[in-house]
Amino acid sequence: MAIALTSLVEEANRYLNVTAISDYCPNGLQVEGRPQVQRIVSGVTASQALLDAAVEARADVLLVHHGYFWKGEDACITGIKQRRLKTLLANDISLLAYHLPLDVHPQVGNNVQLAMQLGIDVEGELEPGNPRTVGLLGVLAQPLRLDAFARRVEQVLGRQPLVVEGPEVIRRIGWCTGGGQGFIDKAIAAGADLYLTGEASEQTFHSAQENGIAFMAAGHHATERYGVQALGEYLARRFALEHLFIDCPNPI
Known part of the structure; x- marks a missing residue:
């Protein structure tokens, strides 16, 4: 079963009450991909390793706790930021990120x-x-x-x-x-x-x-692996979607 990306984003934003929390980054849809969603891949941080794993898993949406566009960072799309965004856009994958609302x-x-x-x-x-x-x-x-x-x-x-x-x-x-x-x-x-x-x-x-x-x-x-998994499971149940959590090792 597939649902509209807009419906998924609206529900996630409502469920996490994102408008009530001032944050250091935009919460919600950070990169727009294909308009229909069947499979969510979740992970802690939208690193290149997680992006590559999401591509291999044929994700429609990548759901993370640590996304992009943090306050005070260089806004230029160069280096790893260019490569990460290119991966998402070339594969038509949406990036959905929630920081403090997920905490x-x-x-x-x-x-x-x-x-x-x-x-x-x-x-x-x-x-x-x-x-x-x-x-x-x-x-x-x-x-x-x-x-x-x-x-x-x-x-x-x-x-x-x-x-x-x-x-x-x-x-x-x-x-x-x-x-x-x-x-x-x-x-x-x-x-x-x-x-x-x-x-x-x-x-x-x-x-x-x-x-x-x-x-x-x-x-x-290690301490932030569980929230994004639980959110992914909630959204998967709510809309009868597939959900896969991918844990990319990080010793820090």
Whole structure:
């Protein structure tokens, strides 16, 4: 079964409430391809490797979390940007990208989906009412030793997290997928035992140590694999489409 590209985009935009969130990039249809859609390929970042895989998979739409046209970047269509856009246009594939709206969504969002993977019960937002603070706060049903939780993260995400020691036993966790290390202060203020994100900065170590909170950086890519999969599955069910998630390895 095929549907109109416009119908798919309208539903995705509505479901993620994109007009309510100010972002660093355009959310929604970034590159227009063929007008009818049967197959969605999803992935974390619209890299050349993912584009090539989408071509091989005969995608009509490529659905990603990290797309193009970020604020402050060079607007010239040269180098890798030219090659990426050429791949999409030559193969008539649409690029559909959602950044912050996909992070914060209460059902398919990156943060909610990561909590489901790791067994964290969501209590609320790190900073209620501020859509720019996309992190969440929650608890483990049963307290765990920090090293035991680190092993759980490694088993689920397939990579060993960077760990800054803190409380030996953790229950209350703050987290933000991707490059959310800057929100550690929100987790500290909320009384979290652990703050979990994708990346770390030099100053993150000192913030954690001096405030007595444990910290884990589990990988930007690794922590953001689940939202786009869930969104792709939602759209596939909604319109009876084919959906394939392709995970292009990224150690960062």
